[in-house]
Amino acid sequence: MKELRVGIAGLGRLGRVHAANLAHKIPGAVLTAACVPGADSQAYARQELGLEKVYGDFREMVADPELDAVAIVSPSGEHCWQIEAALDAGKHVFSEKPLGVTMEQCLQAEAAVARHPELVCMLGFMRRYDKSYAYAKEKIAAGAIGTPYLVKSTGIDPEAVVEGAIRYSGTSGGIFLDSAIHDMDLMRWFLGSEAAEVYAMGCTFKHPAFQDAGDDETGVAVYKFKNGAMGMVHVGRTAPYGYHIETEIVGTEGTIRISAVPEKNRAMVYDVNGARTECVESFPERFAEAYLTEMEEFVRCVREGRKPDTGVADGIYATRVGYATTEAWKTGKIVKI
Ligand SMILES: NC(=O)c1ccc[n+]([C@@H]2O[C@H](COP(=O)([O-])OP(=O)(O)OC[C@H]3O[C@@H](n4cnc5c(N)ncnc54)[C@H](O)[C@@H]3O)[C@@H](O)[C@H]2O)c1
Known part of the structure; x- marks a missing residue:
C-alpha cells in the first residue's frame, strides 16, 4: 500500500x-x-x-x-x-x-x-502500548502471577502544572473522568473482567480552588468486578516530585508492579540530598515511546487491513465506569455499573 x-x-x-x-x-x-x-x-x-x-x-x-x-x-x-x-x-x-x-x-x-x-477507528489508550504494561500483560497471560484478583492504580499529576489543572477543573467533568480513564481501561484489561460496582471519595488539602470549582484535588475509588476481583484507583494533582504513574497487579501466585518508583532513567544522583534517582516530570516524557508505538500500530492496522485492540467499545466502557465513579464520589453511595 x-x-x-x-x-x-x-x-x-x-x-x-x-x-x-x-x-x-x-x-x-x-x-x-x-x-x-x-x-x-x-x-x-x-x-x-x-x-x-x-x-x-x-x-x-x-x-x-x-x-x-x-x-x-x-x-x-x-x-x-x-x-x-x-x-x-x-x-x-x-x-x-x-x-x-x-x-x-x-x-x-x-x-x-x-x-x-x-x-479503522482506534482509541488512544497508549498505556497498553507502553513496554512495561505490555510486558505485564504478557506475563499475566502466561500465568506468572496465577489468577489476578486486585489492581492498584496510582496517577498523580505534577504539582508543577497544578495551575492549569485548577483553571480546567470547572469544566473537566471532575477528577475521575479527567484523570482515571486510563486506569478504568487497564483494570479491565489486566483482570479480564468488567467493573460491577464502585465506591469513591475525594479530598482537597492544598488547593481550595479545586473545591470552589466543584472538583477535588485527590480522588480514591474502589471497585468490585463481575468475576469477584477488586480494583483501587488513586488519582491526584499535587505530586511535588514529578509525574507519578504506578500500577500493581496482585494475583494468587505473585505480584507485578509497574513503576513503583516513577524513575526518569537509571542514573543515580549523589549530592547534598543523598543518593537518589530522579522522577519523570510529565506524561509526554513518561509515555513518549508508547505514543509512538500506538501510532505505528494504527498505521500498520490500516495498511494491513486489521482492527486495533483499542476501539470505541473500550472508550464506551471506560466512560461508563468514569461516570459511575463520579456519581459514587458525588453521592457517597455505592453505585452499580
Ligand atoms: N493519552 C494521554 O495520555 C493523553 C494525555 C494528554 C491529553 N490527552 C487527550 O488529548 C486531547 C488533547 O489534549 P491536550 O492536552 O493536547 O489539549 P490542549 O488544550 O493542549 O490542545 C488542544 C488543541 O486542540 C485545538 N482545538 C480546539 N478546538 C479544536 C477543534 N474543533 N478542532 C481541532 N482542533 C481544535 C486547540 O487549539 C489546541 O491546539 C484531550 O482529549 C486529552 O484528554 C490524552
Whole structure:
C-alpha cells in the first residue's frame, strides 16, 4: 500500500507529540494536513511541520480526497463528532482518549463506527502500548502471577502544572473522568473482567480552588468486578516530585508492579540530598515511546487491513465506569455499573 496520508486535528500539548511522530518517525505514514484554530498554531503547522494544507475547519480537512486518515487530538468534547465526520468522509481514524465527555456522544461515535466496518477507528489508550504494561500483560497471560484478583492504580499529576489543572477543573467533568480513564481501561484489561460496582471519595488539602470549582484535588475509588476481583484507583494533582504513574497487579501466585518508583532513567544522583534517582516530570516524557508505538500500530492496522485492540467499545466502557465513579464520589453511595 502507498504511504498513509494523515491529517491531524489539534496541536496542543499532545497534538504536537503525535504530529512530530507522524511527520518524522513512522514508516508508511506521512503527515499532510492539520486542522487547528488560532493563527499561532496554524503558523506552527506551516513553519515547524512544513504543512501546506492547514485548516481551521475540521469538515473542510476531511473533505480532502487526498487524505486517508485523521489523528484527532482536539479537546475531549470535540472527539465524537469529529470521529463521525471523518468516518462518514471515508477516512480512517485515530482518536485520543476519552472517547467523549457524555454517553450520548460516545454512542454517536459507536454508531458511526458500526456504519463503516471497512474503516479503522482506534482509541488512544497508549498505556497498553507502553513496554512495561505490555510486558505485564504478557506475563499475566502466561500465568506468572496465577489468577489476578486486585489492581492498584496510582496517577498523580505534577504539582508543577497544578495551575492549569485548577483553571480546567470547572469544566473537566471532575477528577475521575479527567484523570482515571486510563486506569478504568487497564483494570479491565489486566483482570479480564468488567467493573460491577464502585465506591469513591475525594479530598482537597492544598488547593481550595479545586473545591470552589466543584472538583477535588485527590480522588480514591474502589471497585468490585463481575468475576469477584477488586480494583483501587488513586488519582491526584499535587505530586511535588514529578509525574507519578504506578500500577500493581496482585494475583494468587505473585505480584507485578509497574513503576513503583516513577524513575526518569537509571542514573543515580549523589549530592547534598543523598543518593537518589530522579522522577519523570510529565506524561509526554513518561509515555513518549508508547505514543509512538500506538501510532505505528494504527498505521500498520490500516495498511494491513486489521482492527486495533483499542476501539470505541473500550472508550464506551471506560466512560461508563468514569461516570459511575463520579456519581459514587458525588453521592457517597455505592453505585452499580
Ligand atoms: N493519552 C494521554 O495520555 C493523553 C494525555 C494528554 C491529553 N490527552 C487527550 O488529548 C486531547 C488533547 O489534549 P491536550 O492536552 O493536547 O489539549 P490542549 O488544550 O493542549 O490542545 C488542544 C488543541 O486542540 C485545538 N482545538 C480546539 N478546538 C479544536 C477543534 N474543533 N478542532 C481541532 N482542533 C481544535 C486547540 O487549539 C489546541 O491546539 C484531550 O482529549 C486529552 O484528554 C490524552
